[in-house]
Amino acid sequence: MPCLTSLTLLFTLAAGCIAQSINELLSGVPELSNFTSLALTDPGFIATLSGASNITILAPNNQALKAVPAYITDHADHVRALLDYHVLNGTYRSGDFGDEPKFWPTLLTHPHFVNLTVGEKQVVKAARMGDHGTVYSGLDRPAMVSRADMNFNGGLVHIIDSALVLPANVSTTAISSNLTAVAGALVTSNLAHTVNALSGITIFAPSNGAFQAIGNLVGRLSPEELASILNYHVVPVRAFTVDLTNNQKLETAQGGEITVRTSNGDVYVNGAKVITTNIITNNGVIHIIDGVLNPNATDDEPDTGASTQAPAFPSATGSSDVPFTSGVPTPTASGIATSSPTSGTGGQPNAAASITGSAVIAVIGAVLALAASMVV
Structure with a gap:
């Protein structure tokens, strides 16, 4: 007892x-x-x-x-x-x-x-x-x-040990992730508002280096051609890496398909390697890739044994400059803003919309990256 x-x-x-x-x-x-x-x-x-x-x-x-x-x-x-x-x-x-x-x-x-x-x-x-x-x-x-x-x-x-940061739109997240070429290209192609407003998407976002690797070509693109290329990087479903499987076909906003491949723990999209994964946005997720996808080269495959992948555009040569970044703010060291947030699509800080109106306002929108995106 x-x-x-x-x-x-x-x-x-x-x-x-x-x-x-x-x-x-x-x-x-x-x-x-x-x-x-x-x-x-x-x-x-x-x-x-x-x-x-x-x-x-x-x-x-x-x-x-x-x-x-x-x-x-x-x-x-x-x-x-x-x-x-x-x-x-x-x-x-x-x-x-x-x-x-x-x-x-x-x-x-x-x-x-x-x-x-x-x-x-x-x-x-x-x-x-x-x-x-x-x-x-x-x-x-x-x-x-x-x-x-x-x-x-x-x-x-x-x-x-840190307060969470509320998810921001694609443009603000791109700038914070040093995808300044993507942010600028969205503005140049008149896609910034559209992409920021989409619901439940995945973006395979080329790094700045990926755009540099086709630097001789980007200046020749019309806004419509650039928009077609960018839309080929947008998938209208949210797919984290746990949702991606080998030989998976995904339809893009451009209308063409991309192919996901996996090898030794690495993930590839067509011939580009995914180098940073699962960046949460307010409308989905961004994965950073090391190449710009070519909608006219849907059969492009990766060289999984190579440290870097060849551009999907055969006539491409590199440039020392990062294209589309004129007027686009760069990520700040702290990301802490002292000004009140500006509003874009849906009241979200919209760096791309700010770039269109004024480079100064765009800087404010991007500086919101760390703390300000917790709110606006």
């Missing part, structure tokens, strides 16, 4: 720890006092958490939230969007972070940051880096889990 009594007491105490409310948990963790204060500004958010089950909260520590600009915290809808993006729809423990990326749905629904097809959820990318789980948000910004698996009656809390 004493053993039974002891076990009963043990389970009662354990259940009591697990059954604490989210308010009790947050109030008992001093390094989350700033997050708690921010959350309390939105009673609806607290009510959502209190009534939720099977959720995971990614709670930025006090130092992380100090970097959030005032023009976010001064706007209730921006605060709510930021808070919602830090809540995962599902319970994900520290052991669920793995070497391969996973994509976990969030509660974010604000239309400025979620322009997806019906039924799709805005996500974060999760992976293990060394001994720590790491979460990647908009603009591929990482946040490391510093303290994991804190239980409350609705799920889990992980403390992270």
Whole structure:
């Protein structure tokens, strides 16, 4: 009987720890006092958490939230969007972070940051880096889990060392990712507004070096020809790398097909290699490739044994200049903006639209990259 009594007491105490409310948990963790204060500004958010089950909260520590600009915290809808993006729809423990990326749905629904097809959820990318789980948000910004698996009656809390960045549109994300040739080419071809407004897409975005490799050709292209080439890089479904398979055919916005191939862990699209993967945007995902795809060379195949791939355009020669970048801002070291955000399509910071109107305004739009894209 004493053993039974002891076990009963043990389970009662354990259940009591697990059954604490989210308010009790947050109030008992001093390094989350700033997050708690921010959350309390939105009673609806607290009510959502209190009534939720099977959720995971990614709670930025006090130092992380100090970097959030005032023009976010001064706007209730921006605060709510930021808070919602830090809540995962599902319970994900520290052991669920793995070497391969996973994509976990969030509660974010604000239309400025979620322009997806019906039924799709805005996500974060999760992976293990060394001994720590790491979460990647908009603009591929990482946040490391510093303290994991804190239980409350609705799920889990992980403390992270950076606030997540709300997903930005394609143009802003391209500039932040040093895809300045893509950003400029979208403006030159009059596609910036169209691509930023599409829902649920994948873009295989050529690097600046890829455009340099066909530098002798780009100046000869009409806006219509350039638009055809760019549309051949856009797939009208959201496809993360986990969705890509060997010899997969994908129809593009241009109308032609591209072929996905995999070899020794690498992914290729036609003859181009994917060199950076799974950059989350408000309307889908960007994968960076090392070559410009040619819609007239759909049978182009990669040389998987080569360190670099030959251009898909036979007459191409390289250029020392990166084309289409005149007036396009370059990524900043910090990405922290001190000015209030400008609006583009759907109220999203629209660097490409800004470039069209004024280079100065475009610089402001791009500088929003890190913190400002958390909001606008």
